[in-house]
Amino acid sequence: MKSAFRNALQNRDAHIGSLRFAVGVLGGVCLFIAVGWYNSAQEITVHTPPDLRAGSTRLWWEIPAPNVYSFGVRMFSQINRWPTNGVEDYRNNLHTYKWYITPQCREILADDYQAKSSKGELAGRERALFEVPGRGFDDSRVIAHSQDSWTINADLQLKEYVKGTEVKASLARWPLRVVRYDVDVNNNPWGLALDCFDGVAREINVTTGQKQ
Missing domain, CATH: 1.20.5 (Single alpha-helices involved in coiled-coils or other helix-helix interfaces)
Structure with a gap:
């Protein structure tokens, strides 16, 4: 028992x-x-196209072509905006927008800064870069290489001034490379970065050139 x-x-x-x-x-x-x-991740970024009148259904990680184009043109234009003096403005822009530029592209632009500075192309110079009117976004302007990288062909107008006198004006098509860049959502809510160029810029003729 x-x-x-x-x-x-x-x-x-x-x-x-x-x-x-x-x-x-x-x-x-x-x-x-x-x-x-x-x-x-505490947050996820969902990219929606700018025009939702017809509705939109897509996977959450897809980035619409208009968003890629808008980002590339906006960042490149801001980097090339020198309101008072290119020596200071260009350098400050490279720092201010560093979260929107890949490390490789920052090196390329830093070299460009040094080259322009040594040639006297920055001191006292004002610059503006903006879209050519009537040549904004079109689906054919965005070339997708993968779900994470694109080339956008942006038709941009460049103007430079020294002491109020125009010293440079050009119309060119810039092949800008954009990549997915989910590095720091607090500093870069776009989740995209400018990866510089996918070729050299070429001059265009607004009067006779094709729209695309």
Whole structure:
């Protein structure tokens, strides 16, 4: 009788031990899941096209062509906006918009800054770069290489002034490269970055040139 009672107690203790082990394992799994959930992205960026009159259905990670085009033109124009003095404005722009430029592109633009500075093409110079009227976004202007990289062909007008006198004016098609860049959503909510150029800019003729 005592032996049966002792066996029952041992079985009970063994069962309690196995339950404690299971609870410990379950608690560890829950902790692992909680840590993973906490460290996962707290926000996701959903890109919607600018015109929703006809509705839009797409995967959340897809970036519409108008958004890519708008980003590329806007960032490139802002980098090339020198309101007072190219020596300071160009350098400041490279710092201000560093979150929107890939590291490789920053090196290219930094070299361009040094080259222009050594030639005296920055001191006291004002610059503006903007879209040629009537040559804005069109689907054919955005070439998708993958879901993460694109080339946009932007027709832009460049004007430069020194002491109020126009010293340079040109119309050119710029092949700008844009890539997905989900690095820091707090500093770059677009999730895109300018990756400089996919070729050299070429002059265009607004009067006789084709729209695209």
